Amino acid sequence: MKTKKTRGKSKVTKVLADNACPSCGLEMTETKGRLSFPVNGEEITVPNSSHLQCRKCDEVVLRLDESRNLRERALEIYREKYRLLSGDEVRRLRERLALTQIQLAELLRLGVNTISRWESGRNVQTAAMDILLRLVRDVPGSVEYLRSLAA
Ligand SMILES: [Zn+2]
Numbered sequence: 319m320k321t322k323k324t325r326g327k328s329k330v331t332k333v334l335a336d337n338a339c340p341s342c343g344l345e346m347t348e349t350k351g352r353l354s355f356p357v358n359g360e361e362i363t364v365p366n367s368s369h370l371q372c373r374k375c376d377e378v379v380l381r382l383d384e385s386r387n388l389r390e391r392a393l394e395i396y397r398e399k400y401r402l403l404s405g406d407e408v409r410r411l412r413e414r415l416a417l418t419q420i421q422l423a424e425l426l427r428l429g430v431n432t433i434s435r436w437e438s439g440r441n442v443q444t445a446a447m448d449i450l451l452r453l454v455r456d457v458p459g460s461v462e463y464l465r466s467l468a469a
Pocket of ligand 1: 375
């Protein structure tokens with residue numbers, strides 16, 4: 319979609335408060351409560367999350383740090399729920415198998431950056447992928463088997 323450049327100055331028609339509701343313009347209230355955040359396609363409920371809420375229309379707005387915090391806590395809750403391997407544990411099992419992040423990703427048919435995201439904690443593996451990682455770690459010959467499928 320093309321947009322025309324506005325010439326000259328724009329006229330200010332309305333001044334909103336810093337915490338104005340994007341729907342109705344009313345000033346929003348600082349509050350804490352349960353919010354949900356999707357992790358691997360599952361809605362994870364995070365209790366006691368700070369956010370702004372509109373009393374009139376229930377609109378919820380997160381500041382950048384609040385949204386980062388919500389995401390981190392959702393990943394943590396998901397990780398605990400499925401007792402997933404930590405990022406460090408994923409790194410250790412990969413290094414013990416003498417594989418690079420890209421090599422392990424290829425053997426498991428994953429995107430090239432996926433293992434790096436798991437190891438750094440920027441993302442978490444699904445419960446199914448976690449089981450597969452444990453299998454590769456604990457069952458001798460797994461890597462050779464995966465290699466034979468890749469060949
Ligand atoms: Zn509102």
